[in-house]
Amino acid sequence: MILRVARKEFVDAWRDGRFRLGAALVLVLLVVSGLLARQQVERARTERAAATELERKNWLEQGDKNSHSAGHYGLNVFKDTSPLATFDRGIEPFVGTTVFLEAHRQNQSAFLPAQDATSMRRFGELSAAIALQMLVPLLVVLLAFGSLAGERESGTLRQVLSLGVRPRQLVLGKSLGLATTLAALLLPAGCFAAFLLARSSSADASGMWTRAALLAACYAAYLAVFIAGSVGVSASTRNARTALTILLSLWALNCIVAPRLASDVVHGFLPTPKLAEFDFEMQKDVQEGLDGHDARSKRLEEFTRSTLAEHGKSSVDQLPFNFQGLVMLESERMAGEVFDHHFGNLWDRIQAQDSAVAWCGLAAPMLALRAASMAFAGTDFAHHRHFARAAEDHRRDFVRVLNEDLMNNARPGDHSYTAGRTLWEKLPVFQLEPLSPRDAWASARPGVLALAAWLVASLAFLFFSAGRLRVVSA
Amino acid sequence: MKVLGLELRLFLAERATWLLLVLFAGTLAYGIANGARVGRAAEDNATTIEKGSFQWHTQVREALERQALDPRQVAGRPSVALLPPAPVPALAVGQSDLLPAHESISLWRLAKPAEARSELENPARLLAGRFDLAFVLVWLLPLFLLAAAYDLCAGDREAGTLRMVLAQGVSPWRWLATRALARGTPVLALALVATLVAGALAEQSGVGTRIALAAAVVLAYGLFWLAVAALVNAFARSAAAAATAAGAVWVGFVLVLPTLLNVVVESLHPSPSRAELVAESRAAAANAEKRGTELVSSFYRDHPELAPPGMQADMTSRMLAVQDEVGRAMDPVQQRFQDAILRQQRVVDLWRFASPAIAAHEALTDLAGTGYWRHRAFQDQVATFKDELHGYYSPKFHKRAPLTKADIATFPRFKFVEEEPSTWASRVATSAFGIALLATLAALLAASRLSARVLTA
């Protein structure tokens, strides 16, 4: 019986000209956005590869110089885009693509693509994720608002129930029919996406298919919430017009108002530190140490004393290595602790904000979905942090190698020491080990859980409203 | 007029109307408060930066009063270029949360890509955008207007009461337009009041023109959506169909068209690559670095008047020569990069009329002083200031001439010059006019449809 109702709904939907038009538009948008995003991601990837190669060349051909000077000469590393960014670009346009690695400083990634774009970018970009988050739910509303309220108005509901159909069967059948209709629309698009993904230049990236499957599951759950919720509202309202008004209002609250509202409210409770304060505090701690007891110079003096004591010498010139190199190693280590502390706090704060917004998804499912979607697509802050962390680790390795070279190869007090290409070549090329789906799960969790809560709640609502389905308003 | 009053009273007699108006007033107030908060933060920042910069300049001036200084001592400290706070920040946050409002300019890094750092911000927040007044006006105002006016006659047609009304000999278009105005007036009035409040909150004086233009934009934009409501009603056979169509138009104009415009921009003029720019400038720098000594010598050959005694180049002059060379090498690349961005924005400017939402948003951010063009002007002026800084110090470095009291008068300080009022005013007025034109078109279409066909058929 449920299948029978579902089949009728399916046929009915496809015979509806308005739905066909809407579906065609959504499909076109999905395909166009997919192709376009792919083109953009591929271009960005090519540009990045070219820049990386040029930067490596710059590095290798910098000429002979003091190895610490080479640390100041520095190195740019460029962020690679997740292959699934073709589906959901997430925060990518709003985080830097380049980190300059140099001695003494941990730089933030710079050059946000959105800064080099038109003001239009702020209206939002066309992506398959956005279409699925905002437009497809609208299609669901369009299909579902009259599903029961409309039948009640037109009188078919009386007839259907007079035939001995149980309200629950009818409501479930309607929901299933809607789900099938959407599936018929979206599955081909999904297959197309999978095809594009399989042919993309990073198709072999580990865990990508797991991520894609998780994404599909999240979006299926989100749309299921909309279907169950819309059919439930339609079953509970007196007429189709009321159902439509309620559903459109909920849609606007969820898709238009909630993202900005939630982010503003959360930032009120968990503010991001100001740049000037952040810089000041960090500079202070570099100079005075994290515990604030000893000045940097004092700690370095202490370090000199203990080093001399360890080697049983009375002057740094008598040490068997270049002491300046060792001091640089030590001060990098000390600064590293400070950087880890401050950047760690900053990034923790941003992630706390993100997870708070994802928990706001308990009030508006789109927030939950968006968080989960960006996490699985690899375009959320956790993934950016992973890149920033890896870049910083690379910086420390690279500065350490240079300072060790200075320490071991430069004669004490020799300021004319230079290293050359052999040393430059020893430094490894920056490689980013991608986060596994398991790691992505950690940042996706609040969103997924909120989404799961919605799924349960909306199905409960559907059953509840089916139980209360009234033909005659008493 | 009498009918308008009657319709207005009818509309206000419904409880749902008041709920709608209270909700709208709430969102407007929240939007203004949010924008004002961002504005205050920007104001504080600017004050701090200005204070620091002022202190530094006083110090330098006082030191120069006492004795001549080595220019390298003074030039070592980066100059700060500051974009003053926006004139009407409560109106729109615009690009101000994304684009830096100040830039530290070090003479030693002139040739490197700008090191402008924006405030620390959660990227997800930049993605979401702010709940500011412009958001309420551009995104939500149409929704509230449509909620108030989507059912001008479709419901009556459905219920059959329309036949009764038209049997009274009322002109359908007149009647519909009056109804649309009656239902739109309270919502629009709130929006206009909010615009005025945003103007009243402005710290700077002389924002009258901006507010007047903003009100004109809001009015034109509101009328456009009322015309859409009328148009939808001229076609729809039921209230539900009218609501669906109105919703579809909103989604098309506010959600889909802007993203499509992005697509058009991106395909016509692909975004330039930052990564390449960065790597190329480093390559140019390395290249110039290697030829450092040779560069200085050739510079002195060309500019004997700047050559120090004995033609001996020191570190500083060598560095300047290298920088000049990097600048020369990078100029075309930089230019290409900036041109690509400018071309993109020109396409946006041209096509902003494709959707009144785009035009209205561009106009409101422009008026708030947080839009693209003001930031663009800032970036351009920063570039000019770099040249000025270079022109000021370079001869002194080369000639090893000290800074003296006489140099105080010409000491370079960045001072942002606001765009000419006529420049932004004409941009915004064009937008307002374009939106009004679109509104008229929609209204005419609705009118012709209504007169061509009996509503009750």
Add this chain to the structure above:
Amino acid sequence: MLEAQKLTKRFQDRVALDALDLTVQDGEIYALLGPNGAGKTTTINLFLGFLKPDGGDARVAGTSVADDPVAARRKLAYIPEMVSLYPRFSGVENLDYFSRLGGHARRREELYALLERAGLQREAADRRVGTFSKGMRQKVGIALALATGAKALLLDEPTSGLDPAASHEFSRMLKQLAGEGVAILMATHDLFRAREDASRIGILVGGRLIAQYSRDEIKDQDLERIYLERMSA
């Protein structure tokens, strides 16, 4: 067989139906007459289980509607004043869907035959029902009753708004169904059709059944006069 025993329904303070006792035997056509608001549609809604009775019981072929509304509905067919159909489906598709919902899957040919029996020609049955007249819709309703093999038929103002020919055609079908042993309860204002078709007539006023007449009792009398007298009493 349709039975109502002390069937009572209240809406807030108003008694819509007051202890209705009514039996419609198999093969009988029972016409329920009464002014607007007398409780005719409430009676039908109670038989359908769309309303819960505040007292008494309604039974369809022995099944209590209150106890098992779905089983009761399985035994009856319902034709409202205006048979509602899905506009994007043809007549035969509508019939197919409804009869399957009623638990009776039938082959296409059978469905066409049933529609034809109800008076709807094949080319009409293949058209989408958006343009169907009320009479054509009634025919789909009858075909549905035939398709589900209902034991009882509930009709709510079936002939109002039908032209005389369609009305006549409709009553011919009703009689045929009654002849096959279906119990038919028809709420109507149509005194002419009631007198022509009904085997019994009940007059419902203010929720109370104030009079019942068998066909023979009113054979030679003016039904309109009786009705008006009863109303003013």
